[in-house]
Amino acid sequence: MEGENWQLSNPILGLGVVLATFIMFYIVGYISNRKSTSAKQLYVGDGNVGPVVNGLAMASTYMSLATFLGITALILKLQVPFILLWIQLILAIPLITIIYGTSLRRMGAFSPTHFVRERYGVKASIIAALFMVLVSIMYALGQMIGIAITFETLFGIPYLTGLIVGGLIIVGYITVGGMAGATNNAAIQMVIMALMFIVPLGAIMKAVGGTGWYFPPLLYADMVPAMLEALPTFFDYQFGPKWYFSLLALTIGSLGLPHLAMRIYTASSLKSARSAMVYFAFILGLVFSATYAMGFVGVFATSTQGLEISPADADKLTIILNLVYNPEWVTALVIAGAISAGLSTLGGNLLAVGALLSQDIVATLKPNISQKASLKIGYISIFIGGIISIILAIEPPAFLVVSILWAFGLAGVTNAPLIIVGVWWKEANKYGAIVSSVVGGALYIIVSPFVFPSIVVTGHAVTDGMGLSGGMLAVPVSFILLIVVSYITNRMPSLAGKLTKEEDIKLIERIHGWKDIQTYRYNSTLGAAVTVVVCLGIIVWALMPWNM
Template sequence: MAEQAWQLSNPLLGIAAIIATFLLFYVVGYISNRNSKSVQDLYVAGASVGPLTNGLAMASTYMSLATFLGITALILKLQVPFIILWIQLILAIPLITIIYGTCLRRMGAFSPTHFIRERYGVSASIIAALFMILVSIMYALGQMIGIALAFETVLGIPYMTGLIVGGLIIVGYITLGGMAGATNNAAIQMVIMALMFIVPLGAIMKAVGGSGWYFPPLLYADMVPSMLEAMPGFFDYQYSPKWYFSIIPALTIGALGLPHLAMRIYTASSLKSARSAMVWFAFILGLVFSATYAMGFVGVFATESQGIVISDADADKLTLILNLVYNPEWVTALVIAGAISAGLSTLSGNLLAIGALLSQDIVTTLKPNLTNKMRVRLGYIAIFFGGIVSILLAINPPAFLVVSILWAFGLAGVTNAPLILMGVWWKEANRIGAISASVIGGLLYIVVSPFVFPSIVLTGHGITDGMGLSGAMLAVPVSFILLIVVSYVTNRIPALKGKLTPEADEALVERIHGWNDVQPYRYNSKLGAAVTVIFCTVIAIWAILPWNM
């Protein structure tokens, strides 16, 4: 099959599916958010969301449009090693809940940046908020790219037109709905995504000869012998151990710092509800993530054995292309609606995080006397502003839409995660250490990335650099080292002794862990801090050594 322009021959099918889903989401958003009168209503839905709805919303927010489009393109490029990356991604919400989500929930924090403000002070929180706005914008960028590609496939219109039309419609929907609308819609979107991804995938597997088509997430395995004939090297782990290890600081630790994921913990009605939501999250995400890998697997099989030619420029459209080839067009239209649902859900989380960061963590912190009405208004303005910026950045996108998302993971892991993890679990962490770690680590990660200074990279390996793996492997341990060492040293300077880690900070750490009394020995291990510094130093040195791919 020759390379071609992949789009619906009857765009009315796609238009009808998109209009129907948008109408549903707008109505749900309006009804859900019409009673939002406070910033707590706007950003955490009044902390009243039940476990099933919240679990579905967590999964929907985390999956993103990249699950439908960009991830399968990366499987085309990486083949089986991508499954290692995928495992790291699914750990996010459980780790957030276990490591610090429960603690911050006890504290009554709206966001991780709220915790940073209480733990390290205003200056540290503003710096962290600025970095997190960049993280959220980069994450939103990938969704905007996917939305434009989906509209391009539906209507056959240029990428730029699809970006502007689709982007503005979505920004309006999110601004209207707030967190209550986003959460209820995200739960609906998760159901739509699961059905519109897994059911059509079963039909595709049946068409290419897979006997396990009736449950694609696991039973694609029956196609393994055929895959080995078509592409003998598919299951080879062709990269070095260093490449696989680099996924941990870039994605696992990076996910711990993503603000739009952590915000989902605070929407729960109770700590028990938040833990139950985590179980639902893991179940539904595992189901759809497994199906996503199966889609990439089938895509590679089709390109190797079925004569389908997909150019690098169209790699992000793999899921849509397989449906165009093997399924009726009305099915593809529904799949496109599901893909847009995925983009809507994650963009909701990203833009609401931007709104909270800009209005609550920066403006309201600097001007605490603002009225509640003005704070809510600022939130809506910030959400809209963040959406417009992500549209503008998507005008000149990276080669693969998932690249900007994975890069955002790394930046969050460098600038946000160390401050939260050490702030929750080590009393000696102080504001000078936190600011040093965030600023120096964040700038280091940006400098060695291929997006700002493309001539300064660690490896010269495009995929590794673009995903932020090489930069995060260096900058994340450097950030931890700076936070620990600077805090430890400054706490022992006579002029600063007792001022950087006051008794109130020690009491805060004890309180968020559920203790009623304060004991000096708790969460104050010098040995643990020393081991962490030594381990991080070894990893940072390993990161700057040559990468043998």
């Protein structure tokens, strides 16, 4: 079975599914956001979302279109090692909640950059915001690529046409809906994604001979003996231990992704935010497990069923399996699920861009700006961010998930260290934050093969292309610079009057919920020194040859 042009033979079917999907999402978005008159209402839905809806929305925002397309493509290429990478990234939102989400919520911040501004000052926050705009756009890029692929499959139109048409429709939907619309729609989209992924997967598993088809997320294990017979290397840890350790850089990066952190602030209370984690973990675990099963079945089908998929079509694996083993109307519904996934994550990305530009940059530089003007700038920023992501998607990377992984890495270098260290170590200051973001971010960009192909850490396509080697080098550099520069400048007499140390102490105590002020809390020099030593060891290891 080989297909050069994998697409629906009946475009009318695809058109009907897309129209119904978008009409519903536009209506929900408009109704949800029609009363938004302030920045808070636009970006956090007035902070009044219940735990079930918020948990579903968190999962929907995190999953992205890569769940339907990109992840399965890299499972097809890398097999078990990539599954381990994506499992590790599931920790993102629970870790955000544990490490800093509740603290930032307690201080009244509705974006990570808001915390950076309060903790380190205006200059540090603007630098962090600019990097986060880039991170959000790179994350959105992966979604735009996926949207173009799904439109290409639905209507048989060229990739570029699908990108422009689908991209503009989606950018309009997000601009109209705001965070209230995005949150309510994301909860609906999560249900659609779960049903449109898991149920058709069961039919595919049954068609290829799996007896555990009735619960695809877990019971594809019954196919393991046949897989081992056909492809004995599937479960091999084909890379060295350094490759798996480097995954931590992307996990740390996920803690700094603004569109994920913003979901914590939409909750009606801290208790609600924590309760949402239960629903988030359950639904995300269910669908992610099904994603691994889809990748597994894809490898199985190409190894045993005569299915041939070219490298150029790898991102279409989920769609191709449905085209081969299920009726076309099922494939149309699966594509509706994929579009829902792209919509939910693009909504989070572009709302983050809007918040970063209008609130964290413009409103910071012009604090007396009116609510009406700030809201207008927010809508314009959301739209422009979408247009930029469409333009970048014209010449996409080989795998759509690569741009998403690169965004994880850049967030781990420029944003996550400032938040993690800033919340848990009082000595961190604005000088350390600025040097950490600028130098760490520049280093990560320089060693990226997409920016300077001739300057790489290892010269290995897998580690460099996925941002693993660059992240393993740049993330510890960023932590070291933040700690060391802060420690030194705090002890320089010439800078003593410029550092608001007393205010920092009070802020940290307050966000952790303490009523009394004790300077010894969150102030360990030993802990900072151990962190620096460990990071130095990781840097040395990162620079050593990678034995793949």
